[in-house]
Amino acid sequence: MELVVGAAAQVWSRHPQTRLSPALKHFRPSKRQTLPLAPSRRSEPRLPPSFSRASRVPILASAAISVEKAEKSRFPTEIMVTETEEPRSSLRLNIEVPPSVCKECYKKVLIEFSKQAKVPGFRPGKKVPESILVNYIGRNNIQQAVIEAILKQTLPQAMASVEGRALKDSVKIVTNFGDMYDSFSPEDTFRYGVTVDVASEIKWLTEAKYKNLKIVVEIDKAITAYNASEIELWRRHKALGSLKIVTDRGLQKGDVAILDILATTLEGNASKGKKIPSTERKGFHLDTEESDNLVPGFLDSIIGIQQGETKSFLLHFPESWEQEGLQGVHAQFSVKCKELFYRDLPELDDSLSEKLIPGCSTLDQVRELILQRCKEVEQTAIDQATDNAILEQLSKIVDVDIPQSLFEEQGRQLYGAQLLQLQAEMKLNEQQLASLSSEKSVNEYLEKEKVNISSIIKQMLAVGDIFERENLQYSTEELVKEVENSIEEFKQSNQEYVDERVRQQVQDVLEGAKVLEWLRENSNIQYVYR
Incomplete structure (x- = not known):
């Protein structure tokens, strides 16, 4: 039997490192380009929950904890385990280890130290009197090793009481190691507590459950095929055009503007507040025909602005605004137009077909x-x-x-x-x-x-x-x-x-x-x- 120094560090590890599986986000189990477990309607990339089967199907027990499987117990006395239900599908196991087990672990630890320690005056492997060995190794080190040996020996046995119910990697020793150390004596009963999560019961809230939903x-x-095809054709047509400088007028819908943007919050007295860093832009390229992501009212407020001109105006971020901290905020915007362009587009006819999509003639x-x-x-x-x-x-x-x-x-x-x-x-x-x-x-x-x-x-x-x-x-x-x-x-x-x-x-x-x-x-x- 190997010396168990360091085993406690394994016992306390609640969540062993698990590598993510980024490749799963590309899974398409059927011809339908659909990720079956995408949970949200939001526009962010769909990521499948990285559940293992162990997360849903209870596994258990000694294999589910972060300690090595102990050798079959040879102790004549069984440990006592008391279960107490706790919130969130958790159980607390109060474990009592009889003195006979504590004494046996104490003896085994002394034997291992005696084999490995190089005590002056004793040949390696030679039996060293207990008092001399304890003084050489240190009573604190020996006591800590005994506690770790007890945990390693008894925890799998205690977990057998929840076999088939415990969730993988959910075991946690909740008794402070210092308290165990202070109260430990080989002559007394050793006590410690463990919490473990168990499989949750699924309760369907409707009589028909999931049937006939x-x-x-x-x-x-906007995602209908016809609308999307018209937008795509329009974008391809725009890409064939050229930008020309506007010299005799202000900004119109359809133009492209290069802007410097600055915004500050407004306090209750309408005085200027703090800058809003996320809105600050230098040389921002604004296509007025693709402005759906702008703050409501922004485009209307700068229509007519000319090259070199600066406009200031108040806007209100809606409560539905995605960026955190800006929902409902009143802001003072300052916008300078650095450059202004209009698009010179070729006529949309069959002559552009090959350029729009190679291989097409009409x-x-x-x-x-x-x-x-x-x-x-x-x-x-x-x-x-x-x-x-x-x-x-x-x-x-x-x-x-x-x-x-x-x-x-x-x-x-x-x-x-x-x-x-x-x-x-x-x-x-x-x-x-x-x-x-x-x-x-x-x-x-x-x-x-x-x-x-x-x-x-x-x-x-x-x-x-x-x-x-x-x-x-x-x-x-x-x-x-x-x-x-x-x-x-x-x-x-x-x-x-x-x-x-x-x-x-x-x-x-x-x-x-x-x-x-x-x-x-x-x-x-x-x-x-x-």
């Missing part, structure tokens, strides 16, 4: 090809909106007491995936990455996204429950293909991965696809265009 899917008219061919592509995009958007609406409805009709460990794991997975994407898009420096990766930043994200993370977990648990209740299945060929695709993407991006974890995540994605397909066929879905 009534789903309303809102579709933006404008009708161009329109038809663009429309065909937009129809594909439209169907993808409708499928995605449908899946999102179904998942959102599922989260509303289930009640789950979400374990804290499951919430934190899912939240950290989502946050980590966002960091990976942000790093890829913005090339964060080490200081920025360290700041965003700090425990403070992670906890702020978990608090801010609490509702969204909880909704994702509810959706996943509901999907898993439906998959089992309806006895849905996917083929081995599908699983093998998606696993191979995922691993190949990991290799191409030089990302580390664990085969089993990739397989588990692929299984969850495939299950989600099958469940959503079943729900689409067995729900009353109404499409509303806005």
Whole structure:
């Protein structure tokens, strides 16, 4: 038996490091370009929940904790374990270890130290009297090693009481090590407490559960194929034009302006407040025909501005404004027009067909090809909106007491995936990455996204429950293909991965696809265009 010094550090590790699986965001289990587990309607990139099967299906027990499996107990006396229910699907296990076990661990620790310690006056491996060994090693070190030995020996045995219920990686020793140290004596009963999360019971809030769902899917008219094709043709036509300087008038709709923008908040007395850094721009390129992302009233306020002129005006950020801290803010804007251009466009006729889309000879061919592509995009958007609406409805009709460990794991997975994407898009420096990766930043994200993370977990648990209740299945060929695709993407991006974890995540994605397909066929879905 090996010396158990350092085992406590393993016992206290609640969340072993888990690598994210960025390749999963590219999974498309069917021809429908749809991510089955996307939880939100927001326009940010869709990221699948990085659930492992262990998150949903309870596993347990000794394999689910962060300690090595102890050798089969040879102690004549069993430990005593008392269970107490705690909030958020958690159990507290109060464990009492009899003196006989404590004494046995104490003896084993002395034997190991005696074998390994080089005590002056004694040959290596020679038995050293207890008093001399204790003085040489130090009573504090020996006592700490004995406590660690007791934990390593008894924790798997205690966890057997929750076998089949405990969630993976959710075990946490809650008794302070210092308190254990202060109260320890080999002659007395040793006590410590452990908390462990258990699988949550899914409660359906409707009598019919998930059957015959009534789903309303809102579709933006802007994504209809015809509208999108006209916009795309217009953009391609614009790209063939040239910009020419405006010399005899002010800004008009259709022009392009180069602007310097500055904004400050307004206090209650209408005096100037603080600068708003996120609105400050130098040499901002404004296409007046593509201004949907501007503060309401901005474009109207600068219509007529001429090159070299500066205009000041008041605007109000709407409550629905996406950027944090600006909702409802009144601001004073100062805008200087540095350059002003108009577009000189060629006539839109068959002569431009080859330039608009290579291989086309007529404008009708161009329109038809663009429309065909937009129809594909439209169907993808409708499928995605449908899946999102179904998942959102599922989260509303289930009640789950979400374990804290499951919430934190899912939240950290989502946050980590966002960091990976942000790093890829913005090339964060080490200081920025360290700041965003700090425990403070992670906890702020978990608090801010609490509702969204909880909704994702509810959706996943509901999907898993439906998959089992309806006895849905996917083929081995599908699983093998998606696993191979995922691993190949990991290799191409030089990302580390664990085969089993990739397989588990692929299984969850495939299950989600099958469940959503079943729900689409067995729900009353109404499409509303806005």
